[in-house]
Amino acid sequence: MGISSPFKDQTHPYTLFKKLLPYALYALFPIALLRLYLHPPSLPQSPIDPLPNVNPIIFPSSSSSFSSSPSHEEESAYEIPCDYTNGKWVRDKLGPLYNGTSCGTIKDGQNCISHGRSDLGYLYWRWKPDKCQLPRFEPKTFLQILRNKNLAFVGDSMARNQLESLLCMLATVSTPDLVYRDGEDNKFRRWHFPSHNISVSIHWSPFLVRGIEKSNSGPNYNKLYLDYVDERWAGDMDRMDMIVLSIGHWFLHPAVFYEGDSVLGCHYCPGLNHTEVGFYEVFGKAFRTTLKTIAERRGANGNPIDVIVTTFSPSHFEGDWDKAGACPKTRPFKEGEKLLEGMDADMRRVEVEEVEAAKANTEQFPGFRVEALDVTKLSLMRPDGHPGPYMHPFPFANGVKDRVQNDCVHWCLPGPVDTWNQILLEVMKRWDDQSRRQV
Numbered sequence: 001m002g003i004s005s006p007f008k009d010q011t012h013p014y015t016l017f018k019k020l021l022p023y024a025l026y027a028l029f030p031i032a033l034l035r036l037y038l039h040p041p042s043l044p045q046s047p048i049d050p051l052p053n054v055n056p057i058i059f060p061s062s063s064s065s066f067s068s069s070p071s072h073e074e075e076s077a078y079e080i081p082c083d084y085t086n087g088k089w090v091r092d093k094l095g096p097l098y099n100g101t102s103c104g105t106i107k108d109g110q111n112c113i114s115h116g117r118s119d120l121g122y123l124y125w126r127w128k129p130d131k132c133q134l135p136r137f138e139p140k141t142f143l144q145i146l147r148n149k150n151l152a153f154v155g156d157s158m159a160r161n162q163l164e165s166l167l168c169m170l171a172t173v174s175t176p177d178l179v180y181r182d183g184e185d186n187k188f189r190r191w192h193f194p195s196h197n198i199s200v201s202i203h204w205s206p207f208l209v210r211g212i213e214k215s216n217s218g219p220n221y222n223k224l225y226l227d228y229v230d231e232r233w234a235g236d237m238d239r240m241d242m243i244v245l246s247i248g249h250w251f252l253h254p255a256v257f258y259e260g261d262s263v264l265g266c267h268y269c270p271g272l273n274h275t276e277v278g279f280y281e282v283f284g285k286a287f288r289t290t291l292k293t294i295a296e297r298r299g300a301n302g303n304p305i306d307v308i309v310t311t312f313s314p315s316h317f318e319g320d321w322d323k324a325g326a327c328p329k330t331r332p333f334k335e336g337e338k339l340l341e342g343m344d345a346d347m348r349r350v351e352v353e354e355v356e357a358a359k360a361n362t363e364q365f366p367g368f369r370v371e372a373l374d375v376t377k378l379s380l381m382r383p384d385g386h387p388g389p390y391m392h393p394f395p396f397a398n399g400v401k402d403r404v405q406n407d408c409v410h411w412c413l414p415g416p417v418d419t420w421n422q423i424l425l426e427v428m429k430r431w432d433d434q435s436r437r438q439v
């Protein structure tokens with residue numbers, strides 16, 4: 001087990017609601033990343049051939065076992081899985097389940113209303129998939145399905161964004177205790193819901209595979225070892241029943257990639273004399289290693305595990321990252337107003353392909369289930385959902401300054417990420433239904 005293991009016991013549980021934790025800025029990697037968006041180092045073409053068609057259906061009807069065997073059991077609502085990928089945002093009077101003060105775990109920079117964001121229209125939209133309905137999030141159902149289980153979020157700050165949305169929605173019906181946190185940056189945390197004996201944890205791992213993050217003291221680029229999973233989270237795998245993987249933006253940074261004993265290449269590493277290989281192929285390899293390792297380790301001891309891959313979350317910089325109005329929109333794009341293309345589309349495509357490949361390659365591990373949580377398009381349509389200047393409190397208290405830092409990458413909470421968890425619950429309901437039928 002790694003040094004930072006949310007499953008390590010701590011003698012003094014922190015109670016979530018007793019105090020607002022002093023959240024250190026959590027690797028928002030602000031300057032470097034935002035600069036990268038501003039001055040993209042001419043991104044190389046994807047080294048993999050673009051597929052003619054990316055299957056737009058993320059939940060293909062693999063439910064043939066149901067449909068081919070007409071039974072007398074009651075009809076399952078999940079027999080034909082909904083395609084949540086495509087749809088539109090429609091007005092919603094109900095608004096979010098929670099607010100920025102009700103759950104105590106929202107990172108300050110994403111707690112937009114508490115930082116003075118006053119246009120609140122962005123809270124009143126719901127995602128309407130083209131061919132079905134997406135029910136409102138039901139915290140009680142979520143907790144019932146997860147009873148006695150451990151759910152782990154593994155990834156970067158986007159994983160944290162999703163985890164905090166989920167915790168806030170669950171906390172409306174059951175209060176979790178924070179039972180573990182790593183001293184540094186709260187990158188590893190675990191909560192326990194005594195009402196249902198559920199653990200929810202977060203494990204920092206921006207590459208999923210073993211990596212050395214660039215630092216001020218060390219090299220100015222990341223090092224990725226594509227053959228090995230990052231044991232900081234994988235060492236805890238035996239304790240996990242469900243894993244949500246969410247990575248992406250860190251792959252845009254300068255990096256050197258290792259495979260076996262040799263250097264595979266690099267991304268944006270002038271002066272290092274390595275071959276530029278871009279990041280799409282290595283992004284896929286990181287998932288391949290990760291999904292294969294999970295399937296093998298858990299398949300070997302017959303221990304079921306469910307894996308969700310949250311697809312790439314687009315950012316929305318329109319202007320300079322350090323000027324007011326970097327992501328100024330206050331309403332979603334209308335249908336057809338914005339197309340999924342370029343890097344956003346390619347990152348998503350790589351993830352969807354790896355998930356489909358893992359399904360095909362891991363048939364010998366019946367306890368291993370994996371699905372893409374395809375949020376790229378619906379998130380792309382929400383340019384209004386980012387903190388923007390409200391990553392800092394009351395940025396315009398003294399008028400509009402020359403420079404104001406903007407976060408157009410992460411999402412306000414409450415906000416569009418709540419919809420990701422709505423879809424997550426629908427996948428879980430479908431899986432739960434399948435498991436029951438198999439018993």
Ligand SMILES: *[C@@H]1O[C@H](CO)[C@@H](O)[C@H](O)[C@H]1NC(C)=O
Binds near residue numbers: 098099100101102
């Ligand atoms: C936030 O939610 C809590 C709990 O539901 C409620 O007591 C409080 O009044 C709300 N605050 C705001 C500003 O709406």
Ligand SMILES: *[C@@H]1O[C@H](CO)[C@@H](O)[C@H](O)[C@H]1NC(C)=O
Binds near residue numbers: 148149150197
């Ligand atoms: C709580 O869940 C864990 C598995 O996550 C299980 O080992 C333990 O027995 C459960 N405790 C109770 C009281 O059911």
Ligand SMILES: *[C@@H]1O[C@H](CO)[C@@H](O)[C@H](O)[C@H]1NC(C)=O
Binds near residue numbers: 273
């Ligand atoms: C760069 O790499 C090539 C091929 O590996 C090698 O021949 C060359 O000597 C290297 N140049 C430097 C400056 O290290």
